[in-house]
Amino acid sequence: MNIVVCIKQVPETTSVKINKDTNTLMREGVKSIINPFDMYAIEEGLRIKEKFGGRVSAVSMGPPQAEEALREAVSYGVDDAFLLSDRAFAGADTLATSRTLSKGIKKIGDFNLIICGKQAIDGDTAQVGPGIAEKLDIPFVAFVRKIREIGNRSIKVERMMDDGYDVMEITLPSLITVVKEINEPRMPSLRGKMKSKSIDIPTWGLADLEIGEDKVGLKGSATQVIKVFTPKRGGRREMLEGSVETQVGLLINRLNDLKVV
Amino acid sequence: MVKVDIELCTGCGVCEEACPFGAIKVQDDVASIDERCNLCGACVDVCSFEAISIQGLRKTGGEGNDHKGVWVFAEQRNGKIASVVLELLGEGRKLADKLGVDLSAVFFGDSVEMQTNELISYGADKVYVADAPILRDFNDEIYSKVLVDLINEYKPEIVLSGATAVGRSFIPEVSARLETGLTADCTALDIDTERRILLQTRPAFGGNIMATIICPDERPQMATVRHKVMKKATYDTNRKGEVIKKDINGYGVNLRTKVLEVVEEIGETVNIAEADVIVSGGRGLQEPKNFKLIEELAKILGGAVGASRGAVDAGWIPYSHQVGQTGKTVCPKLYIACGISGAVQHLVGMQSSDVIVAINIDKDAPIFDVATFGIAGDVFEVVPVLIKRFNEIRG
Ligand SMILES: Cc1cc2nc3c(=O)[nH]c(=O)nc-3n(C[C@H](O)[C@H](O)[C@H](O)COP(=O)(O)OP(=O)(O)OC[C@H]3O[C@@H](n4cnc5c(N)ncnc54)[C@H](O)[C@@H]3O)c2cc1C
Ligand SMILES: Nc1ncnc2c1ncn2[C@@H]1O[C@H](COP(=O)(O)O)[C@@H](O)[C@H]1O
Secondary structure: OOEEEEOOEEEOHHHOEEEOOOOEEEOOOOOEEEOHHHHHHHHHHHHHHHHHOOOEEEEEEOOHHHHHHHHHHHHHOOOEEEEEOOHHHOOOOHHHHHHHHHHHHHHHOOOOEEEEEOOOOOOOOOOHHHHHHHHHOOOEEEEEEEEEEEOOOEEEEEEEEOOEEEEEEEEOOEEEEEOHHHOOOOOOOHHHHHHHHHOOOOEEOHHHOOOOHHHOOOOOOOOEEEEEEOOOOOOOOEEOOOOHHHHHHHHHHHHHHOOOO | OEEEOOOOOOOOOHHHHHOOOOOEEEEOOEEEEOOOOOOOOHHHHHOOOOOEEEOOOOOOOOOOOOOOOEEEEOOEEOOEEOHHHHHHHHHHHHHHHHHOOOEEEEEEEOOOHHHHHHHHHOOOOEEEEEEOHHHOOOOHHHHHHHHHHHHHHHOOOEEEEEOOHHHHHHHHHHHHHHOOOEEEEEOEEEEEOOOOEEEEEEEEOOOOEEEEEEOOOOOOEEEEEOOOOOOOOOOOOOOOOEEEEOOOOOOOOOOOEEEEEEEEOOOOOOOOOOOOEEEEEOHHHOOHHHHHHHHHHHHHOOOEEEEOHHHHHOOOOOHHHEEOOOOEOOOOOEEEEEOOOOOHHHHOOOOOOOEEEEEEOOOOOOHHHHOOEEEEOOHHHHHHHHHHHHHHHHO
16 A cells, blocks of 8 residues: 655644734744644554555645655654645645645655545645545545545545544545544654654655646636635623622523523 | 835834734845745735735636526435525525526435425525435535536536535535635625625634635636525525426446445434534533533533533543534534633634633633633533523523
8 A cells, every 4th residue: 555645734723823902913933733634644644554564655735844744744654755845836725736736646656545634724625635636536535534444446434424424435546534533643753753854855846747837826726815804703701700690690691682592 | 926015115014913824024124025925915915005915916807707607505414405505595695696697506316306496495596406316425426526517517607515524525626626716614705796706705724814715717616605604595485496407327337436324423412513502511521421511501502512622532522522623613603611721722613603601610711712701610510500590491
């Protein structure tokens, strides 16, 4: 089994806070992390490899410092890592990102399974995984919470739905996106840590991928952000005082007034 | 790319603060932008000196294409139309009226004739139906194929779907195949009537900022839309509509994707994504058996049970109940947080709820920052009284 995991470096949301006076984002010392869902993708890739052999490769599209995320992936046990980086890739929406990553994955070589996180916590779109599958013309299952069976030609998985789960079977090669429930990610190993320091991570730019400049980055994006603003908050914060009976009485009155109960 | 006009820039630093990506630094009284820039345009909006502009954007304007009409994907599960579809029909009606075009529903399922009439009563001028046993369960591959073909044949200008597990699974494949844009998880939609384009607003960075997104050139313009933010369409059985049947003979051959089993798990607790009321418990509950208290309150209020990751990781309640960054995003009318501290990762999943009640023994807990009403108190004292009082009211 050759597996490719797609990982994205994202700002750790905890550090993105709103400055209450200016209503702007404060990001002093925003730390970058591997997108939390992608940690489960890495872990699942490693577990499959441990059972069935093969390689796990990690790929990321992003600015040069996204290499840190790839090195971290190697420390967990990923075999090799590839960075897709070029000024031309900047400003990509999910369509342009899916195209670029699918070209990168093709260049990595033969794969049986691609694993993505369910969504990236900066954009929360959950669109890149299915987008990559479409661009590579392979079947996919999103929101996988369990891999039940891996056969020679197909895999059986459970996908999480809003009201339960579905059991799906798709032929290989294919793509899955994974949710937190699927596993418990491991800590880096000592060997992995050593390797992560020395491994050579190739960087591929526009010229290295078989893709036109008008298909990537801002130019290749179908969508545009035209406005960014801070949301209005309810702002009716009220602490209810008094004895428990009084507090509860007040609460029920307020909820009745607002007609929510 | 983003250009800073060094003549106009005063180095005031407002853009540096506004940048969500930390890509701007003011040095020597001029803003400079590094490769972390995501071209979101936040800096352009806040600059009072018009010193920042985004260049290289393509020309905008949806004119010159022959796409017409607003479509709503009418998702069903086990033959039942999802509630978000009625909200989409309500919103779709408004958009269609602004554009002066038809509103259509697209419906896939098995033996679904009855529901077709429902969709018309809820405002659809046309219903495109594909009716066959293989469409009963949600199979991404076949759903995508049928929808892509319908869109190519009838050319709508806008396609909306619920941001449900179904919509967020297969709609991205559809938009990628059509090479058009898709905005995920929108909370507001509008039309720029001058340019006839869809303005799609959605939260980003876990709800810390909102972004308005357009798809200026490609058609259709596609969006998935969150539950419970749009008003439900009015129901009127006198409405008339046209039904267009899509023949899907041959679509089922050589499928690479199979649905083997569909398992409903909701049981005694309602699906939190759809619930109007959610009562959530955190580590403050101290023991798994204390979730009974939460369940009881939820039951009286006709609501669902949610949980923090703290409670899920402790094994007190299954992951499907988890609210937050690595769980589900919810926006019920009422969210009651019991013994939850309010870590950012939890807040991002629930802070857009209409009314938030927090009960926490620690009066400085961050959950109170987003609460509409806060009770600084012990859940084991407060919740039983709440249950008692609600029981009295409800008789
Ligand atoms: C990458 C990442 C993703 C994450 N994703 C999520 C997510 O999706 N959802 C999520 O919820 N968290 C998430 N977390 C975890 C989050 O940071 C917090 O650790 C978690 O939300 C804490 O859960 P809690 O509030 O139940 O527990 P605690 O933080 O331990 O809070 C318990 C609270 O209960 C109060 N309390 C104690 N006893 C009582 C009593 N008798 N009566 C009243 N109050 C009492 C305490 O004052 C305290 O405020 C994530 C973290 C990371 C790093
Ligand atoms: N720039 C990127 N580089 C690598 N993988 C990505 C990138 N963007 C998204 N992905 C993958 O796609 C998943 C969904 O991302 P998104 O659609 O942005 O929510 C992530 O969890 C990653 O696995």
